[in-house]
Amino acid sequence: MSDAILQLTDVKTHFPIQTGFVFRRQTGTVKAVDGVTLSVRRGEVLGLVGESGCGKSTLARTIMQLVPTTAGTVVLNGKNLSTCTAAELLTVRRGMQMVFQDPYASLNPRMTVFATLAEPLLVHGLCQPGEVNARVAALMRLVGLAPRFMQKYPHEFSGGQRQRIAIARALALEPKVIIADEPVSALDVSIQAQILNLLSQLCRKMNLSLIFIAHDLSVVKHISDRVAVMYLGKIVELGPAADVIERPRHPYTRALVSAIPTPDPDVERTRQRIVLAGDPPSPINPPAGCAFHPRCPYAREICQAAVPPLAADGPTREVACVRLTEL
């Protein structure tokens, strides 16, 4: 795809498990991300959903090159990040920034808002020391904070305001891609809506691409253009957001959608819910074949035989399930 700003090809991130103190040896691998192929277009919001432990945060960190890729390539704006030198990486990273889940933990409590926002500008030499003040003020206005709070510390702000500071920090370097790892999970409903509005406004205004990671499907449906559903390190379904969530195809997506409680008592009390048994399996010893088969209500023997590839289902959808046509 020509307009893809970020292209992942068969990305794998494995962590070794080592035992022994004197004679360390590897006794296994955690396959946190196991063969993800994905592209993000310019100005697109891609939602990434899945249960905890499915590898969505590791995928985000892999894209940011915060953890090394075991195999596969991450290409940002035509540049392969896995082969970059450290010096090159510093400049390339300017093009993508991250917003973390917990704004209480991701901001340095000893740095004022000014110091937090000025640091990336000065590190990357993006503006003259004399202009810093004006740039920081502009950034604060961009995310809806009054510049007069510049000299305040994070603890003087509420959760929603802190998340705004974290977003301003990510925007300081004028990135092309923002990766937001559960940016609203720690916030109350009314504050959540404010941050979601801010993120989608910014994406439109600055033509940003956003990878939005969340476990709340209704939030993802609202903000995303496309959604990728992850299960145990692999993408099992990919397609336009409303389509995937209103007409899920993969059995896992169906269960996930059916588990969301709806704020309507009549609907809630009459509908059939697919309650999955058990927990997601361990990524150390993933089940053979389709990783979802032990919990899947439609599983047959064929599901244990081979890992189903992500295959096209219509022009815009991709689903990884061997029994798809029968369901």
Place this chain on the structure above:
Amino acid sequence: MPLLNVTDLRTWFHTRSGVYRAVDGISFSVGRGETLGIVGESGSGKSVTCYSIMGLIPQPPGRIESGTAIFDGVDLLHCTPKQARSIRGKRVAMIFQDPMTSLNPYLRISEQLIEPLLIHEKISRRDALARALAILEDVGINDAAKRIHYYPHEFSGGMRQRVMIAMALITKPELLIADEPTTALDVTVQAQILELIKKMQRELGMAVIFITHDLGVVSGLCDRVQVMYAGRIVETADTRTLFHSPKHPYTRALQRSIPSMQAKGAELFTIPGMPPDLSKPLAGCSFAPRCEYAADRCYVENPQLAAVSATQAQACLRVQAGEL
């Protein structure tokens, strides 16, 4: 007669930076076998309400300034410690949000499960262990005979929450207080735990107070809902009425700000501003500064809950005056 009747409960925290009116004059009741949902944003006082009933408020800085909580004829706020012990953990049980921090990591779960039985009932260790095993199977833990000897860290988050539910239910309580029991869990596991609470409630016929900030969870589980804001109850109604014809502006705003209720891609409705600072006494309605309908008298007059119908009551002056 209701199982639990709370009247005019005020729990304030006296800190160096002022007096925080975390719960400020609330009254409600729970009937036998009923499920009451308490909904509100963080800081609205929903947890403090339940901690007060259970006697879990650290005093100081907390102080219960006024109020009674009558459970089956006994005032839980003013009874002797001995009376409280005979009710708490036996007839009223509680489960918490984070199962990792509320289970003791040093004790096998068998020890933790039988502790309430050994304290409250004349029962031998062997019989207690048999009961513990039975309840673990009831809450859906496979291979319970082996797993009962595990430590909490050997379980996943959802499993730990099941263990905590088993621990709360082992004495067959008449009232279960659940403080955001599914907030830390994935949606698929949340669905399992909600089903489990419903099933155990049917089997034991107990009443449940379910605290949450998620209106979606409430809609499928609760008979009645009360909405709290800044330490006060702003609206209470049976679940259907609350969702289909909310009256108080805060309830309406809360409902409108849920993403799944809104058209995709549209600007999400948001409630402007932030909840008030509870350390400053509020003269009028606590929601007035954020309310799109606030009139001058909303800032001076303290609204009281008034019945709208037999099952619904709300505290907005302008709705009560028929202006909205």
